[in-house]
Amino acid sequence: MTSEFTLIHRHFDRAARHSTLAVGDDAALMQPRAGMQLAVSTDMLVAGTHFFADADPRALGWKTLAVNVSDLAAMGAEPRWALLAISLPAADENWIAAFAGGLFECAGRYGVDLVGGDTTRGPLTMTVTIIGELPEGEAITRAGGRSGDDVWISGTPGLAALGLAALKGGASIAGEARERCLAALHRPQPRVALGIGLRGIASAMIDVSDGLLGDLGHILERSGAGARLELAALPLAALREAGADEALARRCLLAGGDDYELLFTAPPHVRDAVLALGQRLQLPLHRLGALDAERGALLLCEADGRCQPAARRGYDHFA
Ligand code: ADP
Ligand code: MG
Numbered sequence: 001m002t003s004e005f006t007l008i009h010r011h012f013d014r015a016a017r018h019s020t021l022a023v024g025d026d027a028a029l030m031q032p033r034a035g036m037q038l039a040v041s042t043d044m045l046v047a048g049t050h051f052f053a054d055a056d057p058r059a060l061g062w063k064t065l066a067v068n069v070s071d072l073a074a075m076g077a078e079p080r081w082a083l084l085a086i087s088l089p090a091a092d093e094n095w096i097a098a099f100a101g102g103l104f105e106c107a108g109r110y111g112v113d114l115v116g117g118d119t120t121r122g123p124l125t126m127t128v129t130i131i132g133e134l135p136e137g138e139a140i141t142r143a144g145g146r147s148g149d150d151v152w153i154s155g156t157p158g159l160a161a162l163g164l165a166a167l168k169g170g171a172s173i174a175g176e177a178r179e180r181c182l183a184a185l186h187r188p189q190p191r192v193a194l195g196i197g198l199r200g201i202a203s204a205m206i207d208v209s210d211g212l213l214g215d216l217g218h219i220l221e222r223s224g225a226g227a228r229l230e231l232a233a234l235p236l237a238a239l240r241e242a243g244a245d246e247a248l249a250r251r252c253l254l255a256g257g258d259d260y261e262l263l264f265t266a267p268p269h270v271r272d273a274v275l276a277l278g279q280r281l282q283l284p285l286h287r288l289g290a291l292d293a294e295r296g297a298l299l300l301c302e303a304d305g306r307c308q309p310a311a312r313r314g315y316d317h318f319a
């Protein structure tokens with residue numbers, strides 16, 4: 001039987017690049033850079049709730065860290081350090097090695113040091129606490145949206161939900177499109193560079209983890225605003241190309257979770273700056289509508305101007 005300490009040492013103890021002291025002591029030591037503020041977030045993934053228990057461990061390792069990186073991206077922060085609390089049903093070394101491989105791949109990609117954590121036996125769950133930095137006072141919160149601001153989304157939201165629908169048998173997606181959807185679901189690419197680039201440009205921001213409408217609802221609530229989204233502006237092309245019919249494509253885009261794209265608001269006078277940033281990052285940025293509805297309202301509008309209130313269907317663990 002492998003001991004807890006051997007497991008930690010073998011799989012989770014790797015050289016840290018920008019930490020004074022990392023895995024192995026009673027606490028880690030890190031030094032924020034001068035003038036920087038810390039941004040801290042934590043996210044838990046539970047087998048059966050957030051992923052299938054037989055999920056590929058390497059992809060799971062990537063995603064466990066990636067969803068946390070995404071939370072920092074959504075503040076405009078740069079991820080720097082992470083802690084991993086993991087509960088495992090058994091010391092299956094092949095599984096742990098693959099999981100750690102995926103996690104460190106993501107850590108390397110986004111410049112994150114794993115500086116500590118906790119390892120116990122129990123039902124399979126992973127909790128990451130992530131710590132990042134940003135120049136003091138430059139965080140982009142959910143509360144900064146103002147009446148008249150544009151509403152933007154990055155990338156190709158909805159692919160992850162379509163991938164999940166395909167896995168569950170609710171959508172028949174084949175070939176390369178299926179691979180693209182499953183990659184979006186299993187290996188999300190948090191938009192860190194976009195988040196950082198939007199400092200001083202975006203007024204409010206959130207990452208889409210529970211569905212675009214639900215997450216926009218959080219911005220509206222915190223900003224005391226209302227929004228109109230133009231149905232014609234929804235970036236549905238990738239979903240249609242993947243084989244989704246119109247209803248499924250809309251549902252995946254508006255209510256699907258797990259995309260980890262950035263949803264943000266910005267005043268109309270910075271439109272060119274937003275588009276230039278998208279060009280520089282080679283990331284499509286779509287303007288979906290504006291904060292120009294009554295406070296608390298979220299309207300979906302046809303090209304002829306007819307609008308309907310959107311059913312807010314974000315994911316809620318207790319609803
Ligand atoms: P303690 O009993 O003092 O809490 P632990 O035995 O839990 O220490 O952990 C030993 C060291 O290994 C600590 O530095 C802890 O942060 C680190 N650690 C434990 N589990 C993990 C993990 N899954 N990933 C990264 N570091 C871990
Ligand atoms: Mg401990």
